[in-house]
Amino acid sequence: xxxxxxxxxxxxxxxxxxxxxxxxxxxTLPSGKQIKITGIGxxxxxxxxxxxxxxxxxxISIDDMADLRKEVDEIWGIFQKNVxxxxxxxxxxxxxxxxxxxLITHSKGFGFVFEKRADGQWHCLQDDKK
Numbered sequence: 834x835x836x837x838x839x840x841x842x843x844x845x846x847x848x849x850x851x852x853x854x855x856x857x858x859x860x861t862l863p864s865g866k867q868i869k870i871t872g873i874g875x876x877x878x879x880x881x882x883x884x885x886x887x888x889x890x891x892x893i894s895i896d897d898m899a900d901l902r903k904e905v906d907e908i909w910g911i912f913q914k915n916v917x918x919x920x921x922x923x924x925x926x927x928x929x930x931x932x933x934x935x936l937i938t939h940s941k942g943f944g945f946v947f948e949k950r951a952d953g954q955w956h957c958l959q960d961d962k963k
Contacts (some may be wrong), residue, residue, distance in 0.1 A: 866907075875919060889926070891904060893930060895928075904928075
């Protein structure tokens with residue numbers, strides 16, 4: 834009897850390994866392109882200013898920084914409202930590009946930090962590195 838239970842558990846384990854997780858919501862950008870939002874929420878730093886973080890996935894390679902930045906600017910146009918509604922002066926877009934398929938995948942990612950300056954204008958800190 835215990836042999837049958839053991840086999841049933843193995844079969845159930847393989848079946849669940851193929852189960853997909855719930856789909857993340859898609860957001861349509863002004864260009865019509867859709868991105869997958871994987872998380873959004875505040876991040877509290879003990880020695881600094883808090884930030885609102887948006888995690889999302891893109892089909893653009895992380896190595897294609899020019900096209901990636903265009904997409905991030907579109908995302909920021911939407912996400913900025915969430916940051917301001919939370920009365921925060923820092924927003925972070927962490928964008929990843931999943932690679933591979935099946936059970937073993939990996940992804941590359943990059944973070945874009947936006948801060949509201951004293952003059953009230955938003956600025957992407959990535960621009961300082963050009």
